[in-house]
Amino acid sequence: MKRLFVAVELPDDVKQGLAGLQRVLRPYFEDATWVRPESLHLTLKFLGETPEDRIPAIRDACERAVRPFPAFSLELRGVGVFPDWRRPRVLWVGARSADDPLVALHSAVERALEPLGYPPETRPFVPHLTLARVKQSHPAAVQKFLEREKAALERSYGIVRVDRVTLFESRLHPQGAVYTPLAHFPLA
Numbered sequence: 001m002k003r004l005f006v007a008v009e010l011p012d013d014v015k016q017g018l019a020g021l022q023r024v025l026r027p028y029f030e031d032a033t034w035v036r037p038e039s040l041h042l043t044l045k046f047l048g049e050t051p052e053d054r055i056p057a058i059r060d061a062c063e064r065a066v067r068p069f070p071a072f073s074l075e076l077r078g079v080g081v082f083p084d085w086r087r088p089r090v091l092w093v094g095a096r097s098a099d100d101p102l103v104a105l106h107s108a109v110e111r112a113l114e115p116l117g118y119p120p121e122t123r124p125f126v127p128h129l130t131l132a133r134v135k136q137s138h139p140a141a142v143q144k145f146l147e148r149e150k151a152a153l154e155r156s157y158g159i160v161r162v163d164r165v166t167l168f169e170s171r172l173h174p175q176g177a178v179y180t181p182l183a184h185f186p187l188a
Helices: 014-026 050-064 101-116 139-150
Strands: 003-008 032-034 040-048 070-082 090-096 128-134 156-162 163-170 179-184
Touching: 003 050, 003 101, 003 139, 003 179, 014 070, 014 128, 014 139, 014 156, 032 050, 040 050, 040 101, 040 128, 040 163, 050 101, 050 163, 050 179, 090 179, 101 156, 156 163
Parallel strands: none
Antiparallel strands: 003 040, 003 163, 032 128, 070 090, 070 156, 090 128, 163 179
């Protein structure tokens, strides 16, 4: 069994810029587990524990799904949280693309993997990069962040050229997950 997900990779310079953002955010979210900068990515579909013999079919489905899409750019913009600022559990940076090719790409991957036993996500797709998972939030610290770092909520954190999608294996370790690319699927 392998723990798998499909994602958009980020260039190293964007990852380093987001590492700087994480340093700014850390004092306000002390009880958080931070994603290592080298592991930052934009998930399109989480597959979970998957038998190895299904990987070839997953590769084929992903390749067919992404092939028709031309490469596009997306902007990383704004800091947000799930579910809300009163009780943040996931701290993220948003991802926006003109005319929403990212949303269409996500939908194509979802549709392609559904016949293989991976049902579509029931929640709406909110394109984002997870920066941290918050164990316990402290309302005063969150309020201080919202007051002092208000510009972070709308600031641009870089432009990413999306020209491929990657199938990753995720191995969980005490120091955090380690992601290994298993296959790359180029866009048109």
